[in-house]
Amino acid sequence: MAAVTLNPVLLKCTVVFPPIGVAISTPEHLTLENVSLSSSPGVPRIRMTIISFEHKFIFIKTRKVAGTSVEACLRTVTGPDDIIACVTPRDEFYSASEGHFSKNYARHKADEEHYTELVLEQKFEEAIQLSRNMKKNYASHMTARTVRRKLGRRDYSDFYKFAIERHPHSWLISLAAYENRAYNAGVASVMSVEQIRQNIRDRLARSDFAASMNYRFYTISDKLAVNRLISYESLEQELEDVLEDIGVDSRLTLPRMKENSQHNSTEEIITPEIEALIAEKCQKVFELMRYR
Numbered sequence: 001m002a003a004v005t006l007n008p009v010l011l012k013c014t015v016v017f018p019p020i021g022v023a024i025s026t027p028e029h030l031t032l033e034n035v036s037l038s039s040s041p042g043v044p045r046i047r048m049t050i051i052s053f054e055h056k057f058i059f060i061k062t063r064k065v066a067g068t069s070v071e072a073c074l075r076t077v078t079g080p081d082d083i084i085a086c087v088t089p090r091d092e093f094y095s096a097s098e099g100h101f102s103k104n105y106a107r108h109k110a111d112e113e114h115y116t117e118l119v120l121e122q123k124f125e126e127a128i129q130l131s132r133n134m135k136k137n138y139a140s141h142m143t144a145r146t147v148r149r150k151l152g153r154r155d156y157s158d159f160y161k162f163a164i165e166r167h168p169h170s171w172l173i174s175l176a177a178y179e180n181r182a183y184n185a186g187v188a189s190v191m192s193v194e195q196i197r198q199n200i201r202d203r204l205a206r207s208d209f210a211a212s213m214n215y216r217f218y219t220i221s222d223k224l225a226v227n228r229l230i231s232y233e234s235l236e237q238e239l240e241d242v243l244e245d246i247g248v249d250s251r252l253t254l255p256r257m258k259e260n261s262q263h264n265s266t267e268e269i270i271t272p273e274i275e276a277l278i279a280e281k282c283q284k285v286f287e288l289m290r291y292r
Contacts, residue, residue, distance in 0.1 A: 035252040049142040049157070051151070054079030057246045058156075060163040062214035063143050064174040065232045067164060068255040070239065075100040077248050085116055086131060089124035091257055095217045107135040143217045144225035160246050160248055161225070166232035166280035167291050169266045169275070171214070176200045177264060196269055202279045215284055231289060 050059040050071060059074055061067040067136050068087060075084055086092055086102035095101070096119050106112045111134045118127040138150070144163075148156040166174075176199035177191055191199070203209060210216070218226045228245070231236040236254075243252065270278070277284065286292075 003148075015071065016183070047157050047166070047211050049083070049085060049138060049140070049147055050074055050076050050078065051083040051127075051138070051147070052246075053081050053246060055246050056159050058147060058159045060144055060147070060161060060218055060226060062163055062165065062217050063141065063170050063212075064178070065164040065166045065214070066235060066254065066257075068257045069166065070157050070235075071098070072257065073239075073254050076252065076273070085113070085136065085142075087139045087140055087257075089119050089127040092119045092127070093122065093124075094255060094257065105136055105138040107137055111135070143222045148225070160242075162228040162242050163214070163226050163232060164230045164232055164235065165214055165218070165285065165289055167266075168278050168285055169270050171279060172200050173251045173264050173266065176203065193264070193268060196264060197271065197274060200269070200274055201277070204274075204281050205231050208275065209281060213285070215288075246265075 049061055050057075052058070053076075055077065059071065061071055068091050069088065072091070073083075075095050076098075078100075079082060081104065083104045084102045085105040087095075092102060092115075096116055101112075103112060106115075111130070115130050115134070117129055118124075118130060144161065151159075158205055173196060188248045203212070206212075218224065218229055219255050228238070230242065239254075
């Protein structure tokens with residue numbers, strides 16, 4: 001039996017999802033027809049997916065859901081032909097220093113090797129520049145739609161696919177308080193409560209906010225495109241279930257990543273005004289995950 005240990009304090013909940021490919025319906029039968037999912041200058045493009053041919057699974061990595069820790073954990077069970085896109089240098093260093101390298105994601109193998117060398121030498125700024133300029137076949141945080149297009153519909157259906165979602169309140173706080181450059185420099189990013197609140201307001205007001213949500217990564221045309229959508233609030237148990245489903249029989253420990261990131265409680269940050277804005281903008285997630 002696979003066993004996963006995790007340090008964060010998590011709230012437990014049980015969520016039942018429609019079968020893969022079945023439309024996610026709501027009382028108003030919400031659709032994505034009015035939401036543009038195309039890339040835009042304001043949407044971060046650092047994304048991560050693991051495609052394991054050895055164990056026949058695809059991990060669609062979403063943002064601010066401990067996905068980096070899960071990805072580092074899954075690297076330990078991947079085979080030589082599996083696809084693991086590189087992640088931000090400080091996180092890449094954790095896995096690479098343990099001998100678990102990103103692989104098979106770049107157009108040129110020499111670029112992968114150079115990136116790993118820079119990371120192991122802790123030349124993080126140079127690694128960031130290389131990653132930005134590198135031609136990649138697979139990138140960090142790819143949508144299910146993109147992965148399906150690259151693999152083909154038939155092959156995509158042969159894989160066990162999973163992703164992670166998180167309550168919009170804590171997700172937005174984590175997103176608003178995170179500063180990637182400070183993280184890679186090993187500097188704690190400290191923002192005031194009001195700065196975080198304003199960052200949340202600014203994100204919610206952007207016309208491309210829908211394109212930044214995790215929802216679009218694990219759905220295709222408003223249909224669930226993964227076999228299992230893990231709730232961040234019960235990550236430890238649900239990930240253990242997934243490992244059993246994919247036949248990984250080993251004791252795995254999720255590493256504690258991004259420890260210099262700022263952490264704030266929802267009670268501290270979320271005002272009634274912000275709560276109402278989030279409820280409107282993240283309605284699909286609230287309904288799908290049965291969050292309150």
